[in-house]
Amino acid sequence: MTSEQFDAVIVGAGFGGIGAAIQLKRMGIENFVILDREEDLGGTWHVNHYPGLAVDVPTTTYSYFFEPNPNWSRLFSTGAEIKQYADDVADKYDVRSHMRFNTTVEGARWDEEATAWQVALAGGQTLTTRYLITATGFLSQPHTPDIAGITGFEGKVIHTTAWDDDYDLAGKRIAIIGTGATAVQLIPELARKAADLTVYQRTAIWVVPKLDFRFSEGAKRLFRRVPLAQRAIRAVTDNLYEFFIWVGLHHRGLLGRRLNIGASDIAKLHRFLSIRDPELREKLTPDYDFGCKRPTFSNSYYRIFTKPHVHLQASGIERVEADAIVANDGTRTPIDVLVLATGFDLWEANFPAIEIVGREGRNLGKWWRDTRFQAYQGVSVPYFPNYLSLASPYAFLGLNFFNTMEYQMRHMDRLFAEVKRRGATTFEITEDANTRYLDRMTELIGDSVFTVGNCASSRSYYFNPSGEPTLLRPMSTRSAIKEASDFPLTDYQIA
Missing domain, CATH: 3.50.50.60 (FAD/NAD(P)-binding domain)
Known part of the structure; x- marks a missing residue:
């Protein structure tokens, strides 16, 4: 050939x-x-x-x-x-x-x-x-975790990189493994449909408020007619991110340490205002410095754990059974759906x-x-x-x-x-x-x-x-x- x-x-x-x-x-x-x-x-x-x-x-x-x-x-x-x-x-x-x-x-x-x-x-x-x-x-x-019994689970398994849009999650008992940036976006959406949602966390993530807003039709017209206007906004967001990355992550001087502490304080205040239960707040608090792992933004992630049908399990997973997950603390949680927000190899x-x-x-x-x-x-x-x-x-x-x-x-x-x-x-x-x-x-x-x-x-x-x-x-x-x-x-x- x-x-x-x-x-x-x-x-x-x-x-x-x-x-x-x-x-x-x-x-x-x-x-x-x-x-x-x-x-x-x-x-x-x-x-x-x-x-x-x-x-x-x-x-x-x-x-x-x-x-x-x-x-x-x-x-x-x-x-x-x-x-x-x-x-x-x-x-x-x-x-x-x-x-x-x-x-x-x-x-x-x-x-x-x-x-x-x-x-x-x-x-x-x-x-x-x-x-x-x-x-x-x-x-x-995509990474599939090596957890005892996971291949024997008889319910629905969905990895976030292969989402099944046709599967109806309404009223299901759902477990999600992972609390990274993907999970932070997904968990509030799952909670809106699930009868019961259990989040299995290995490592807590730093989460800060998300300052998001819609662009009006007028703003879009301005961007189309005057491209420099959009480039000016980009210059602001570019430079802000550049400052935080360069000073907070790559230049660990006094200013960098203060910036990291300030960012972690914002996340800490965000948790405090969202969650009144001190034990739950503690479980969701990272024990590593801000920036070591990619942080993320969300206005709903912390609050979702205050819902009565949403549970945080931070003791680790002992095994997966045909219809349940058994945690390291002995808790057995029956589930219908297992969602893997376990990232990538x-x-x-x-x-x-x-x-x-x-x-x-x-x-x-x-x-x-x-x-x-x-x-x-x-x-x-x-x-x-x-x-x-x-x-x-x-x-x-x-x-x-x-x-x-x-x-x-x-x-x-x-x-x-x-x-x-x-x-x-x-x-x-x-x-x-x-x-x-x-x-x-x-x-x-x-x-x-x-x-x-x-x-x-x-x-x-x-x-x-x-x-x-x-x-x-x-x-x-x-x-x-x-x-x-x-x-x-x-x-x-x-x-």
Whole structure:
């Protein structure tokens, strides 16, 4: 069978893959394909559609900088609106025509003789490409907890990443495992329908009030007619988030400590005003510093636990039976529905999401685990020519994925322009440049809340299996974008 040949293959049709495709088109590369295992684009915003789904970053900030959306209905828009935004951008920039859905990529291997990547698809087909870009996202591999008896449960099981819209929850006895950001959005919605709801909490989460509001039709018209007005609002939300991330998380000086204490005090006051029962408040109080684990916003999460049919179980789960859950304190709770808000296998199954074998047979996943999780500028790895990983260690900037995408697109622009200028066929980050970057990231992370704060009990996905907080890039958005625009081209071997 003759392999199809492309200039570039992008794995993943979420916002990362869409952004990479737009950048390729800007650089005049049209012979590329975007592969996704799902039946539609949007990544996590296509897969997730559970009740209450909304963005937890203001939508004035949560969008491509070059493509503002004047039609957001509110400051924190719904998942359906975010998905529509993905559709609109893909259509506007003509990247949908490059997409192939229901296509599972099993792995990729660098062919040194052909100086190209061989991309293996489920079903046996192989694609050949000059460049390989993985945009598989950070939250793409659902996690099912390893709890005794869970596979023997005879009722309805729903994972939040595979929500059954046709199943009627009204009047059911529901248990939900997990109290992360997804659960904070979902639990109030479940409580409105359930006859009885039990929330199984492993780790309490910091929750602060959500200052949300609707955009009037007049505001939308203003945004459409005067785009600078929307950009001004974005500047405010961008800078506020940047300040909190940079000072509160990455710069653990006196101001950073005071900011974290202030944020935790807001969450503490929010709990106090919502819940009068001191024992219940105590169970919902995190025992780690604010920022160690992604905090979230909600005006209803704490209050929902005051309802008589909603119960918090914080002792842990001993086992799941055919029709019930038995907690570690011996409480047996009969249930009809088990909801898993248990997150994702971020490190074990996502770094990388597919098997990638580079030069001299180096396996990326094995190399990361045998050495340390690392990637130059959050995108490049030595021994992996012509490869960019958009979901890498030290890639993610704070709370907003689009800031990450902006610097990655600029990195692509600078790198590919130099390859074209030289008439070269390959690029590869040098080991020396990669090591220097890793040493700098290690030094910077040493001043963050993740290193000097009390994070031991947070069970945060920011930390890799070795206990290093290597998910986040410990610098400001401005600094990351500047580096993407002027990094030394000599850091790459271009031939």
